Amino acid sequence: MPVAAPPPAPARLGESAEADVPDVGAALHKLVAEWLPFRRGLTGAGLREQLLAISERVPMRISEVPSGTKVLDWTVPKEWRVREAYLAREDGTRIVDWADSPLHLVQYSVAVRDTMPLWALRAHLHTLPEQPSLVPYRTSYYAPTWGFCLTHDALDALAAEIGEGGEVRVVIDAEHVDGSLTMGEVVIEGETSDEILFSAHACHPALANDNTASLAVATMLARRLLNGPKRRHTIRFLFAPGTLGAITWLDRHHADLGRIRHGLVLANLGDAGGFTYKQTRAGTLGAPLAVDRAVAVAMRDLGRDVDVRPFEPTGYDERQFGSPGFDLPVGRLTRTPHGEYPEYHTSGDDLGLVRPEALAASLSALEAVVDVLDGDRRYRNTQPYGEPQLGRRGLYASLGGLPEGPAAQQAALWVLNLSDGTRSLLDVAERSALPFSTVRAAADRLAEAGLLVAA
Ligand code: ZN
Secondary structure, three states: OOOOOOOOOOOOOOOOHHHOOOOHHHHHHHHHHHHOOOOOOOOOHHHHHHHHHHHOOOOOEEEEEEOOOEEOOEEOOOEEEEEEEEEEOOOOOEEEEOOOOHHHEOEOOOOEEEEEEHHHHHHHEEOOOOOOOOOEOOEOOOOOOOOEEOOHHHHHHHHHHHOOOOEEEEEEEEEEEOOEEEEEEEEEOOOOOOEEEEEEEOOOOOOHHHHHHHHHHHHHHHHHHHHOOOOOOEEEEEEEOOOHHHHHHHHHOHHHHHHEEEEEEEOOOOOOOOEEEEOOHHHHHOOOOHHHHHHHHHHHHHOOOEEEEOOOOOOOOHHHHOOOOOOOOEEEEEOOOOOOOOOOOEOOOOOOOOOHHHHHHHHHHHHHHHHHHHHOOEEEEOOOOOOOOOHHHOHHHHHHOOOOHHHHHHHHHHHHHHOEEEEEHHHHHHHHOOOHHHHHHHHHHHHHOOOEEEO
């Protein structure tokens, strides 16, 4: 297995990635396959390689925050650089080799060069006895230690071969050096500075669903938004290592956070499971926020089931965005959540787990959520006393002539009735059970006819 795939050939902006592959699911799956081998981490070359690959598809601002910088209650750690790491038999043949997969080495392991009997080495070996053919993914960012991860089958075979007293050569040629933490941001300017924030963690090496799939879906979404019509909201994508990346970004954007009107953390968007939505903190403790409602309406309109769960302070970076001081309107969209699929944080989270149709459906769902959030508006009916005469304005006939005629007429009546200056089109879509796009289109026609004004 190669150390890392060569970076993908730069694609010209505006040239859709879908052009190469007719089916968007296949295009996304191809992207996951290209990016899967990157040796992503909390810091370092693999993370930069990933961000660079994204920046070849959408214009990205990459920033580096030096090791030692205080960020909120944390400190940006040193960069971890690995030259080689392996376990070898006395005759020099290798048992496990980091060159074969970055999962074999506990992330942030300290340097070691030693020979020890298998029984002593066991304290540093991580396997999954219940899933003996899979390699676990382990990190030790803040406790200086070292370890190797391998299949339980391989460990059993080694024990049978050399016995507990058999000597194993341990080599970890790694260093922790002053460097920086890397973050990437893609900002698609809208008509206003109100923002929709999407955030995806980019620190796990060699795992497909968690989170290469989401990096691919987010990149494709950004590209489509960039090539599409200008939106009212500015849309920001944050690609950064989990926890510390979000903390660093929040620390450095403290003053601008008021612009964030809606947000979603994106994770595990490639497996075949259904959608799971984790509500915002404020939406859980009080009434659901616009993003909580927009996800529900978008999924309903797409005919997709979604398992809606309350906010809790575990999981991905919604923990940071939803910390009480920030309390940002950021929910989380996944397919199967972390820890709930057997391949989670193992070598089984591979290309086979990630399905083209699931990736495509995740992209469609996010586009629909953006359409709802960006298209939601509050209006005031200019003729609120009795129903306005739609026929006289040519609206009744024109609505009836549309393919969605009856629904369009119903939508017009709903919009006129609820547009009292306090309720928005999202309220209309919820109460009428009509698709948001139908409601939005009806509002456009009514506004054109002077029956609605912005509230
Ligand atoms: Zn994870």
